[in-house]
Amino acid sequence: GAGVSQSxxxxxxxxxxxxxxxxxxxxxxxxxxxxxxxxxxGPEFLTYFQNEAQLDKSGLPSDRFFAERPEGSVSTLKxxxxxxxxxxxxxxxxxxxxxxxxxxxxxNGTRLTVT
Amino acid sequence: KNQVEQxxxxxxxxxxxxxxxxxxxxxxxxxxxxxxxxxxxxGPVSLTIMTFSENTKSNxxxxxxxxxxxxxxxxxITASQLSDSASYICVVSAxxxxxxxxxxxxxxxxxxx
Numbered sequence: 001g002a003g004v005s006q007s008x009x010x011x012x013x014x015x016x017x018x019x020x021x022x023x024x025x026x027x028x029x030x031x032x033x034x035x036x037x038x039x040x041x042g043p044e045f046l047t048y049f050q051n052e053a054q055l056d057k058s059g060l061p062s063d064r065f066f067a068e069r070p071e072g073s074v075s076t077l078k079x080x081x082x083x084x085x086x087x088x089x090x091x092x093x094x095x096x097x098x099x100x101x102x103x104x105x106x107x108n109g110t111r112l113t114v115t
Numbered sequence: 116k117n118q119v120e121q122x123x124x125x126x127x128x129x130x131x132x133x134x135x136x137x138x139x140x141x142x143x144x145x146x147x148x149x150x151x152x153x154x155x156x157x158g159p160v161s162l163t164i165m166t167f168s169e170n171t172k173s174n175x176x177x178x179x180x181x182x183x184x185x186x187x188x189x190x191x192i193t194a195s196q197l198s199d200s201a202s203y204i205c206v207v208s209a210x211x212x213x214x215x216x217x218x219x220x221x222x223x224x225x226x227x228x
Contacts, residue, residue, distance in 0.1 A: 008227075
């Protein structure tokens with residue numbers, strides 16, 4: 001596809017369940033970012049990949065959050081033992097390179113609701 | 116702490132009117148400043164990007180300004196349309212090894228007929 005694709009669009013999980021969120025970046029994009037966006041707030045950085053290497057995971061809120069990009073394209077964000085405070089929209093973004101002026105292309109996000 | 120603050124939080128205007136959204140930042144080192152438009156249920160879409168040396172940049176009816184001395188930016192929307200109803204997010208790129216973005220909370224704009 002032409003843009004960043006995320007699936008599922010919506011996910012409802014019971015507290016304690018594990019979830020996996022998928023991101024298909026634009027083909028050929030080296031850099032991939034995950035963000036968490038709470039209702040009415042701007043996105044907050046979670047983690048950054050350059051190809052398959054996870055270069056920064058300082059934004060992951062706890063060790064229940066894990067992200068991978070094993071072949072340098074598709075990425076998965078996994079949340080174990082979900083809690084209510086994990087409810088948010090999870091946005092994935094990619095760019096052709098990681099330099100500061102690179103345009104960043106966002107997916108439409110996965111809205112996670114933990115009940 | 117790196118921060119980006121936007122005002123107002125929300126704004127209602129009538130179709131055809133102009134409006135200006137504000138952004139103040141304390142991000143160091145500074146690399147560039149971007150304005151994004153985010154429609155409900157969608158990801159942010161880039162409107163403008165300005166580096167330290169740029170004072171103004173336009174994209175159709177959107178004009179962004181940057182004062183790097185006072186660390187302020189504004190986004191001016193001319194002749195608003197109903198489709199301009201969205202959140203507008205100011206984003207500052209902090210210098211460093213890669214494109215680390217600091218997002219504001221956004222201004223929610225509603226354009227009424």
